Amino acid sequence: xPSSIERLGQVLKQYRERLGLSQELLAxxxxxxxxxxxxxxxxxxxPSFETLVILASTLQVPLSEVISVYERMERG
Amino acid sequence: xPSSIERLGQVLKQYRERLGLSQELLAxxxxxxxxxxxxxxxxxxxPSFETLVILASTLQVPLSEVISVYERMERG
DNA sequence: ATGTAGACTCCAGTCGACT
DNA sequence: GAGTCGACTGGAGTCTACA
Numbered sequence: 001x002p003s004s005i006e007r008l009g010q011v012l013k014q015y016r017e018r019l020g021l022s023q024e025l026l027a028x029x030x031x032x033x034x035x036x037x038x039x040x041x042x043x044x045x046x047p048s049f050e051t052l053v054i055l056a057s058t059l060q061v062p063l064s065e066v067i068s069v070y071e072r073m074e075r076g
Numbered sequence: 077x078p079s080s081i082e083r084l085g086q087v088l089k090q091y092r093e094r095l096g097l098s099q100e101l102l103a104x105x106x107x108x109x110x111x112x113x114x115x116x117x118x119x120x121x122x123p124s125f126e127t128l129v130i131l132a133s134t135l136q137v138p139l140s141e142v143i144s145v146y147e148r149m150e151r152g
Numbered sequence: 153a154t155g156t157a158g159a160c161t162c163c164a165g166t167c168g169a170c171t
Numbered sequence: 172g173a174g175t176c177g178a179c180t181g182g183a184g185t186c187t188a189c190a
Binding site (some may be wrong): 048 | 084095128146
Binding site (some may be wrong): 097108109111112115121123124127 | 164
C-alpha cells in the first residue's frame with residue numbers, strides 16, 4: 001500500500017505530464033529545486049503546504065482538485 | 077492581506093470550533109503538539125502535507141474541502 | 153531529462169514551564 | 172483553555188556533481 005505522500009506524488013506527476021512539462025521546466029517555472037521536485041513525485045519527501053500551493057499554481061490546477069484526486073486514489 | 081498559511085489556519089480553526097473542540101483536545105486526538113496546533117491556526121508555521129492529512133482526518137472533514145474553503149477565502 | 157548522493161541551512165514539530 | 176518562550180532533533184528545501 002503506497003503511503004499518502006507517494007499517492008500525492010503520483011497525482012502531481014500526472015498533472016505535470018499532462019502539461020508536457022519536464023521536471024526541469026517545472027522547477028524553473030515554480031522556482032523550486034529540480035531534485036526536490038523529483039523527490040516529491042517519488043513520495044520520498046513530505047512537502048509543505050506552501051510548496052503545494054506553488055506547485056498547483058504552476059501546474060495551473062486548483063490545489064483542492066489535486067487533493068480531491070489524491071483522496072479518490074486513497075479509496076481505490 | 078493575510079498570507080496563505082494565515083488563511084489556512086483560520087479555516088482549520090473554524091472546523092475545530094465547529095466541533096466544539098479545544099486546541100488541547102484536538103492535540104490529544106490527533107497526536108500532534110498543542111502549541112504546534114496553536115501556531116498553525118495563527119499562521120505562524122507552514123505545516124506539512126502529512127500534518128494536514130492528520131488534522132483534516134481528526135476534524136472529520138475531507139482535506140479537499142478544507143482547501144476549497146481556503147481557496148474561496150483567497151478570492152474574497 | 154531523471155535519479156542519486158553529499159553537504160549545507162533553516163524551520164517543522166516536540167516538550168516543559170510559565171502566564 | 173490559549174499564548175509564549177527556550178531548547179532541542181529531524182527533515183524540508185537548496186545546490187553541485189555525476190551516472
